[in-house]
Amino acid sequence: MEQGQTLGEKPGHPPAQPILHEVRTAETSAAHLLPKLQAMKESNPHLTLLDVGSGSGTISVSFAKLIPDGHVTGIDLNPNILGRARAVAETAGVKNIEFQEGSVYKLPFADETFDITFCHQVLVHIGTPWDALHEMLRVTKRGGIVAAREGDYETESLWPEHPELSKFHKLMAGLMSAGGGTPTAGRQLLSWALKAGVERSQITLSYGTTSYSTPSDRKICSQGLSDQLRGGSLRTKALKFGLGTETDFEEMAKAWEEWATRDDATLAMLQGEILVQK
Amino acid sequence: MEQGQTLGEKPGHPPAQPILHEVRTAETSAAHLLPKLQAMKESNPHLTLLDVGSGSGTISVSFAKLIPDGHVTGIDLNPNILGRARAVAETAGVKNIEFQEGSVYKLPFADETFDITFCHQVLVHIGTPWDALHEMLRVTKRGGIVAAREGDYETESLWPEHPELSKFHKLMAGLMSAGGGTPTAGRQLLSWALKAGVERSQITLSYGTTSYSTPSDRKICSQGLSDQLRGGSLRTKALKFGLGTETDFEEMAKAWEEWATRDDATLAMLQGEILVQK
Numbered sequence: 001m002e003q004g005q006t007l008g009e010k011p012g013h014p015p016a017q018p019i020l021h022e023v024r025t026a027e028t029s030a031a032h033l034l035p036k037l038q039a040m041k042e043s044n045p046h047l048t049l050l051d052v053g054s055g056s057g058t059i060s061v062s063f064a065k066l067i068p069d070g071h072v073t074g075i076d077l078n079p080n081i082l083g084r085a086r087a088v089a090e091t092a093g094v095k096n097i098e099f100q101e102g103s104v105y106k107l108p109f110a111d112e113t114f115d116i117t118f119c120h121q122v123l124v125h126i127g128t129p130w131d132a133l134h135e136m137l138r139v140t141k142r143g144g145i146v147a148a149r150e151g152d153y154e155t156e157s158l159w160p161e162h163p164e165l166s167k168f169h170k171l172m173a174g175l176m177s178a179g180g181g182t183p184t185a186g187r188q189l190l191s192w193a194l195k196a197g198v199e200r201s202q203i204t205l206s207y208g209t210t211s212y213s214t215p216s217d218r219k220i221c222s223q224g225l226s227d228q229l230r231g232g233s234l235r236t237k238a239l240k241f242g243l244g245t246e247t248d249f250e251e252m253a254k255a256w257e258e259w260a261t262r263d264d265a266t267l268a269m270l271q272g273e274i275l276v277q278k
Numbered sequence: 279m280e281q282g283q284t285l286g287e288k289p290g291h292p293p294a295q296p297i298l299h300e301v302r303t304a305e306t307s308a309a310h311l312l313p314k315l316q317a318m319k320e321s322n323p324h325l326t327l328l329d330v331g332s333g334s335g336t337i338s339v340s341f342a343k344l345i346p347d348g349h350v351t352g353i354d355l356n357p358n359i360l361g362r363a364r365a366v367a368e369t370a371g372v373k374n375i376e377f378q379e380g381s382v383y384k385l386p387f388a389d390e391t392f393d394i395t396f397c398h399q400v401l402v403h404i405g406t407p408w409d410a411l412h413e414m415l416r417v418t419k420r421g422g423i424v425a426a427r428e429g430d431y432e433t434e435s436l437w438p439e440h441p442e443l444s445k446f447h448k449l450m451a452g453l454m455s456a457g458g459g460t461p462t463a464g465r466q467l468l469s470w471a472l473k474a475g476v477e478r479s480q481i482t483l484s485y486g487t488t489s490y491s492t493p494s495d496r497k498i499c500s501q502g503l504s505d506q507l508r509g510g511s512l513r514t515k516a517l518k519f520g521l522g523t524e525t526d527f528e529e530m531a532k533a534w535e536e537w538a539t540r541d542d543a544t545l546a547m548l549q550g551e552i553l554v555q556k
Contacts, residue, residue: 205544
């Protein structure tokens with residue numbers, strides 16, 4: 001249910017989206033990369049890592065903690081989120097990190113700058129993800145790693161069923177598609193890496209999961225989504241694209257609140273994960 | 279793509295299904311249980327484990343290796359598969375194991391017999407899975423664990439898309455439903471455990487994945503499924519339920535063979551996983 005870093009937040013107005021985004025860390029959202037990162041760190045403690053679409057920075061900050069003698073750069077298309085990311089780093093007492101504005105299609109770095117280039121829930125939202133992967137490969141050193149993790153929204157698996165929550169699923173898929181994204185990103189990630197010009201033998205594909213099932217996780221999920229439906233960027237975009245009315249969104253928000261109270265409630269989806277050895 | 283132990287095999291005719299089934303071990307198919315099993319083994323090396331729907335026995339045998347001073351019992355509704363399971367155990371040199379015939383609805387054991395009662399891809403195929411879980415709980419000791427792992431077939435995520443493979447997906451979902459099973463078992467597992475009479479606080483829910491993406495995994499998957507479509511129990515059942523013609527099945531088998539040759543091919547699905555503390 002991580003809606004991606006590109007949906008945008010208003011400065012000065014703490015958005016609801018970070019409720020879902022800011023629980024994310026390298027451990028929850030880059031587990032497929034961590035064994036490789038640890039192995040690389042053993043031979044070079046001064047690793048440099050680029051986190052593309054760093055959003056509110058919680059994943060970037062946890063990467064920076066994992067490589068205290070290295071350096072992390074977070075980059076995001078949305079300049080309004082950079083202040084939040086810097087505050088997250090400061091609160092965590094993390095110094096080996098910087099955040100800047102930039103597009104994954106035109107990364108403001110020389111060829112072969114980083115040991116590791118990572119993104120999560122970025123390619124799912126953009127029109128030509130293979131171009132983004134090609135650009136991520138460009139700024140990565142030879143012998144380095146490009147890692148990506150992208151949700152497969154069409155595997156979303158919700159219980160109990162509820163007509164309003166089915167409508168919500170369609171709304172989210174519609175929003176992704178309207179924005180040029182791909183609701184089946186997870187299953188296409190391998191094909192995008194091949195299209196970016198690498199060989200199959202350079203790619204390790206795996207699958208992870210995102211889920212909300214414990215009482216506290218259900219509350220985080222329900223609150224994040226109902227807040228978005230009542231006043232977040234999700235609502236703004238959905239209204240702009242004509243994907244529903246204010247009444248529809250209120251019904252969906254209520255359904256999420258009801259869902260969160262149920263002991264049998266669960267929500268899960270697949271995440272496609274790749275490591276590309278440059 | 280594990281089709282479950284209850285579809286049945288003919289004795290003397292090595293079926294295609296074990297190509298997919300016999301790659302399964304406790305490590306691949308019960309990873310959510312293993313940390314708990316290891317912790318229980320530390321305080322009691324003589325653990326007893328029941329594997330319900332043990333099929334060709336590869337998971338049961340790997341459990342037996344993990345508890346060399348304990349004992350594993352495998353049980354399956356289909357008497358024809360028991361010989362294969364015993365052969366698998368003998369080949370592996372595993373002695374602390376036995377296999378017998380029986381139904382998950384009426385397990386032939388006294389109350390509180392086993393420390394751990396496990397099933398994988400069993401509840402997905404039956405009509406009242408909460409009754410099965412209730413019965414599994416009955417034969418489990420107080421302080422013991424009931425563990426289940428069931429696929430969520432409606433999260434099946436395939437690339438590249440192919441009309442024949444979409445038909446195959448519908449065929450499999452149709453076969454499951456026709457047999458009284460539940461293609462969305464994974465997401466319902468928690469609700470079934472609650473319906474079996476346990477409290478939410480006794481249940482740990484997680485999600486795993488099954489996937490086929492490497493060249494060798496794609497070959498195993500494609501060969502297993504195309505063999506089933508051309509001469510296995512899947513074909514027999516699908517013809518019986520009127521879910522397709524021999525020509526349809528041949529087209530699907532060819533599509534799987536073509537899929538396996540593609541570098542961008544991948545197949546994945548979610549598995550619901552529960553541990554119930556009795």
